Amino acid sequence: MENELFHQMAESEESHWWFVGRRCILKKIIDCFVEFSLNAQILNVGCGTGGNLNFLSQYGNVTGLEVNDEALQFAKKRGIEKIYWGRIPDNLPFSKSSFDLITLLDVLEHVDDDEKALRALVPLLKPEGYLLITVTALSFLWSNHDVSHYHKRRYSLTELNTKIKNNGLCVEYSSYINSLLFPIIAFIRILKSRADCFQNKSDLYVTNAFMNKLLAFIFSSKRHFVGKIKLPIGVSVIACGKKQ
Numbered sequence: 001m002e003n004e005l006f007h008q009m010a011e012s013e014e015s016h017w018w019f020v021g022r023r024c025i026l027k028k029i030i031d032c033f034v035e036f037s038l039n040a041q042i043l044n045v046g047c048g049t050g051g052n053l054n055f056l057s058q059y060g061n062v063t064g065l066e067v068n069d070e071a072l073q074f075a076k077k078r079g080i081e082k083i084y085w086g087r088i089p090d091n092l093p094f095s096k097s098s099f100d101l102i103t104l105l106d107v108l109e110h111v112d113d114d115e116k117a118l119r120a121l122v123p124l125l126k127p128e129g130y131l132l133i134t135v136t137a138l139s140f141l142w143s144n145h146d147v148s149h150y151h152k153r154r155y156s157l158t159e160l161n162t163k164i165k166n167n168g169l170c171v172e173y174s175s176y177i178n179s180l181l182f183p184i185i186a187f188i189r190i191l192k193s194r195a196d197c198f199q200n201k202s203d204l205y206v207t208n209a210f211m212n213k214l215l216a217f218i219f220s221s222k223r224h225f226v227g228k229i230k231l232p233i234g235v236s237v238i239a240c241g242k243k244q
Contacts, residue, residue: 010051010074020219020220021178021217022134022219024220024223025219028223028226030059033130033172033240036100039061040100041060041063041099041126042059042063042100043101043103043124044062044105046106046110047075047083049074050064050071050076052105061082063080063084063094064082065084066086092120097124097127099125099129101130102121102129102130104121109155111152118131118166126243127243128244130172130242130243131242133160133238134237135237138154141235160237164239168244169243172242174239175226175231178222179222180218180219180221181218182235186235
């Protein structure tokens with residue numbers, strides 16, 4: 001990810017519709033599918049500027065891991081004590097069976113070898129620990145947004161489920177998310193991929209406060225379908241795997 005985007009992210013993570021909506025969905029899935037032990041240990045891999053650290057801390061003791069030095073400095077200002085530099089899959093400063101929950105929130109699509117990354121992370125889970133993943137979805141949505149964020153790929157639901165199962169986890173829940181906004185976002189992404197005048201516009205930029213709240217409301221409405229309906233398409237995929 002370009003360094004200037006970390007500045008935008010640090011400023012927008014608390015209020016931007018994408019982050020607000022995603023946290024609502026994550027909370028619902030964690031509440032429904034993740035069972036925590038007393039003093040649960042949580043690892044937020046690729047914590048970026050730290051926008052999810054305080055959210056995750058309501059469930060236990062949170063540790064952040066980030067490879068970008070600039071993002072790491074933003075994250076350390078969030079008030080979470082344990083934030084480390086590290087890179088998956090080769091630089092993980094943790095012992096096996098250390099965590100009850102590991103989160104990879106829009107991280108796996110940045111990794112050169114995603115299978116190797118998952119193989120490195122699963123041993124860090126305690127028995128019956130959980131891995132919670134969100135990734136970008138559907139290769140035909142590839143646009144300049146993916147290029148500027150250094151994405152390597154976008155995933156289908158089936159592909160992500162297969163990778164989780166191949167690493168010894170049982171898929172407790174998986175689904176596409178951001179489905180209601182899919183037609184609009186798909187149109188914008190395809191337009192960006194074809195029209196030079198739109199290619200430098202960041203997806204983090206929203207000028208209208210009312211529109212931002214409306215988009216957050218629409219995006220977060222997915223939480224009402226968790227455990228009831230799996231939507232057939234979306235801009236992202238979310239999955240929760242459990243170690244056996």
